[in-house]
Amino acid sequence: MEYVYAALLLFKAGKEINESSVQAVLTAAGIAVNESRVKALVASLDGVDIEEAISKAAAAPVAVAAAAPAGGAAPAAAAAEEAPAEDKKAEEESGMAGLGALFG
Numbered sequence: 001m002e003y004v005y006a007a008l009l010l011f012k013a014g015k016e017i018n019e020s021s022v023q024a025v026l027t028a029a030g031i032a033v034n035e036s037r038v039k040a041l042v043a044s045l046d047g048v049d050i051e052e053a054i055s056k057a058a059a060a061p062v063a064v065a066a067a068a069p070a071g072g073a074a075p076a077a078a079a080a081e082e083a084p085a086e087d088k089k090a091e092e093e094s095g096m097a098g099l100g101a102l103f104g
Helices: 002-012 019-028 035-045 048-065 073-102
Strands: none
Touching: 002 035, 002 048, 002 073, 019 035
16 A cells, blocks of 8 residues: 555655656655565556546545435434344354254
């Protein structure tokens, strides 16, 4: 993740994203640099419009949040939290019964 952060920092600063600049950022942050990962990152970013990728990534969570129903969300969330706890308990019990069958 720190390699991507280094590339984003360089992009935000208006600097060219190349192997030496990514290595310089990582070294300045005190991170041991893996040259093959740096090469892979720079190669994967070749031809990518980073500004467009950031805008698409920023819009995705908003779209998901907007799709959630506004009214009655709290009671539904409370019911959803209770159901998995009961399901886990039932799964544990059935799992223990299955293990008991293995040993007679």
